[in-house]
Every structure is written in structure tokens, then in C-alpha cells.
Amino acid sequence: MTALNILLVLSAGLFLAGLFGVAARRTLLMQLISLEVMLAGPALGFIAAGAHHGSIEGSAMFILVLGLAAAEVALGLAIYLHMRRATGGDSDAATRLRG
Amino acid sequence: MSWGLAIWAATVAFGAAILAVTRPSAVHALLLLLAALISLGVGFFAMAANFAGAIQLLIYAGAVVAVFVFVVMTIDAGDEAMAAERELLRHAWRWPALIVGLSVVPVIFGIGGGAMGEGDPAPALASDLGLLMFGDWSAATELITLLLIAGMLGVRHLGRKLGPRLRERNPE
Structure with a gap:
């Protein structure tokens, strides 16, 4: 088993830990934190694969993941602050969407 | 820098992430998320991806977590x-x-496959990264910029103060 294998398994583990958080938690803020963990998993995978194969594309994909995470956090937290007034920040209570 | 240090840092990040998604308190979860992100940054440095490591520490562990801190300040933690x-x-x-x-x-079934030769991690130079992202991958860079602008406009829209006419139409 090579170092790349171990790192890819750890990156899958990070993704699955975040997936568990998104599915199991009912507070929107905790789901957003779990989404951050989910995005960190693929980032680790890209960097590890890029370092193993000696190519720069891994770092480039990491930059793209980073931009996605930044946009997601900004929008997610704005939506959270907006919804908290109506539902108290509980995603189960927000079953009806209205503009 | 070595693969061993990268594996150790990624393991620390994995443990911190598991703790982060299972804490009842949002503040504790945020601190554990910060620990996970910083140890991932250490792992990136260990894999000789210096630019990615610096960006990870500055933007992920810095800016993104700071935005979370602002929101955590508003929640009830009694x-x-x-x-x-x-x-x-x-x-x-x-x-x-x-x-x-x-x-x-x-x-678990995928662990055994693909035994490849092992050397030190190949260094990823920031100059090569810039040439790639503003050369061959310029379309992807444009797309991610558009995504960020869309996010900024969305936040501006959600965070706006309603004028008297809109407030009448959308009562709180």
C-alpha cells in the first residue's frame, strides 16, 4: 500500500465524515460546517494525486475547489441568517420555500 | 518534506473532522474544523505544494473560518x-x-489496488500554477470568478434592508 493510497483513503474518510454531518445534523449552521469538511476531502485528494504524479493540475483543482467553498460559505451563511428569523435555524422546520 | 508527515497531518485532520461533525456546540465544532483545516495545510506543505498550503492557511483557515465566527457570535449557545x-x-x-x-x-476494497513507485513528493511551483490557470485553464478560472461574483451578488441580495414598499409585500 503506497502513501497515495493511504492519503486517498483519508480523503474519502474526510468526505464521508462531512456527509454524515450533513445527513445527521438538523441545525443549518452545523450542516454548513459539515459541508466544509466534505469539500476538504477532495481538496486533499487532488493535492496528494498532484504530488504523486508530479503535475501541477492537482494544485489548480484545489484553487477551483477553494473558490467553490468560498462562494458556498458566503451564500450559505447569508441564507442561514435569513432563515433563522423564520425557522430558528432548524432545517426540518424549513419545509416550505417561499421567496 | 515527506509522505509520512503528510499522512500524519491528514490523519489528524480526519480525527478532528469526525469530532467536529458530532459536537453539540457550534463553537467547539468550529474550533475543531479550524484544527482540521490547519492540519490539512501542514499536509499540503509536506507534499511540497507550498502555494496550496499557503492558500489553505490564509483563505480556508483564515477568511472562511472568520466568516463562520461572525455567524456563531449571533447564535444561542445556552x-x-x-x-x-x-x-x-x-x-x-x-x-x-x-x-x-x-x-x-x-x-476498503480499493486500498490494495494500484501499487506504484514511491519517491519524494514532486514540488508544485506557483509559477507553473499561474501559467496553467491563466493559460490552458483560463476558462475554468473565468467560471470560478463568475461563481464568486454570483455569490457576492446573492449575499448582497439576501442581506439587503427592505424598503417600505418591499416590506409591505413581505411581512416578517
Whole structure:
């Protein structure tokens, strides 16, 4: 088993830990934190694969993941602050969407 | 820098992430998320991806977590809220754990495959990265910039103060 294998398994583990958080938690803020963990998993995978194969594309994909995470956090937290007034920040209570 | 240090840092990040998604308190979860992100940054440095490591520490562990801190400051973290959160988590973890457990199976079968030669991690130079992102991958860079602008406009829209006419139409 090579170092790349171990790192890819750890990156899958990070993704699955975040997936568990998104599915199991009912507070929107905790789901957003779990989404951050989910995005960190693929980032680790890209960097590890890029370092193993000696190519720069891994770092480039990491930059793209980073931009996605930044946009997601900004929008997610704005939506959270907006919804908290109506539902108290509980995603189960927000079953009806209205503009 | 070596693969061993990268594996150690990624393991620390994995442990911190597991703790982060299971804490009832949002502040503790945020601190553990910060620990996970910083140790991932250490792992990136160990894999000789210096630019990615610096960006990870500056933007992920710096800016993104700072935005979370602003929001965590507004939430209720009293004993009652903690008890309610624990009660929610006690009943809700079984199905997600089963689904995640099923997803682990192919990962375990995939460990053995693909034995490749092992050397030191190849360094990733920031100059090569710039040439790639503003050369061959310029379309992807444009797309991610558009995504960020869309996010900024969305936040501006959600955070706006309603004028008297809009407030009448959308009563709180």
C-alpha cells in the first residue's frame, strides 16, 4: 500500500465524515460546517494525486475547489441568517420555500 | 518534506473532522474544523505544494473560518439549546451512519489496488500554477470568478434592508 493510497483513503474518510454531518445534523449552521469538511476531502485528494504524479493540475483543482467553498460559505451563511428569523435555524422546520 | 508527515497531518485532520461533525456546540465544532483545516495545510506543505498550503492557511483557515465566527457570535449557545441539540443528535444518527458505512465498503476494497513507485513528493511551483490557470485553464478560472461574483451578488441580495414598499409585500 503506497502513501497515495493511504492519503486517498483519508480523503474519502474526510468526505464521508462531512456527509454524515450533513445527513445527521438538523441545525443549518452545523450542516454548513459539515459541508466544509466534505469539500476538504477532495481538496486533499487532488493535492496528494498532484504530488504523486508530479503535475501541477492537482494544485489548480484545489484553487477551483477553494473558490467553490468560498462562494458556498458566503451564500450559505447569508441564507442561514435569513432563515433563522423564520425557522430558528432548524432545517426540518424549513419545509416550505417561499421567496 | 515527506509522505509520512503528510499522512500524519491528514490523519489528524480526519480525527478532528469526525469530532467536529458530532459536537453539540457550534463553537467547539468550529474550533475543531479550524484544527482540521490547519492540519490539512501542514499536509499540503509536506507534499511540497507550498502555494496550496499557503492558500489553505490564509483563505480556508483564515477568511472562511472568520466568516463562520461572525455567524456563531449571533447564535444561542445556552444550556437549553445544547440539551435540545444533544436530543436531536441522539435520535438522528443511525440512518446517516448506515449510509456512510455502506459507502466505506468500496473504499476498503480499493486500498490494495494500484501499487506504484514511491519517491519524494514532486514540488508544485506557483509559477507553473499561474501559467496553467491563466493559460490552458483560463476558462475554468473565468467560471470560478463568475461563481464568486454570483455569490457576492446573492449575499448582497439576501442581506439587503427592505424598503417600505418591499416590506409591505413581505411581512416578517
